[in-house]
Amino acid sequence: GDSVTQMEGPVTLSEEAFLTINCTYTATGYPSLFWYVQYPGEGLQLLLKATKADDKGSNKGFEATYRKETTSFHLEKGSVQVSDSAVYFCALSDRNTGFQKLVFGTGTRLLVSP
Amino acid sequence: GAGVSQSPRYKVAKRGQDVALRCDPISGHVSLFWYQQALGQGPEFLTYFQNEAQLDKSGLPSDRFFAERPEGSVSTLKIQRTQQEDSAVYLCASSPLAGGPDTQYFGPGTRLTVL
DSSP states (O other): OOEEEEOOSOEEEETTOOEEEOEEEEOSSOEEEEEEEEOTTSOEEEEEEEOSTTOEEEETTEEEEOBTTTTBOOEEESSOOGGGOEEEEEEEEEGGGTTOOOEEOOOEEEEEEO | OOOOEEEOSEEEEOTTOOEEEEEEOOTTOOEEEEEEEOTTSOOEEEEEEETTEEEEOTTOOSTTEEEEOTTSSOEEEEESSOOGGGOEEEEEEEESSSSSSOOOEEOOOEEEEEO
16 A cells, blocks of 8 residues: 655754655555644644646745656755744555545654754 | 635544534535544545545444434544544545545644544
8 A cells, every 4th residue: 555654753953954754655546745743732734735747835934846757756945944844744645545635744844043 | 715614623522422523514515524633643534525425434444433424514534432542643534525635725624533
């Protein structure tokens, strides 16, 4: 079945450092890919998404590119802020299931210190 | 407008009790999803509704779990004879359309603890 693998956390960075969180996927069909973020005490929010190969999703300085050849969707940010501290989830939805459900990775906790 | 709301936010149950968890989706959203998130894990799909029709319940872990959305709006997830392994955060999400890679909007979750 479909699955998502993320790098384990926590990822600990100083403010203004470069961030990469790795995500790879396995899917039987042609999935859409998502990054969701969960800030402390809040619900999951969509951060960005990409629906076809080579698409780049971007939001709030974060970017991720849909790489079909490497089945990856790595999250990057050039300069992190303390307010970016949160748990980040990579997810996919697969047209084989009518895009009806999200399959999530286990999440990566990011801690940014001043 | 208001987002997805869930109640109660926290629920403590003794093993063997029945519980009911409520989800109020964003008004007008066609699709509604339930997920289960164990501690330190990502959410796992439980079930999906398109309006009042339950189109996918493949993720429900046992026949003790039951979900309904009778009028195509509010949904209730019921767990009968709760077990300790049911302890988790239960997330509800809604999206405006049926099918397609739409954004799902999540509620804050209900944290269930079974003693």
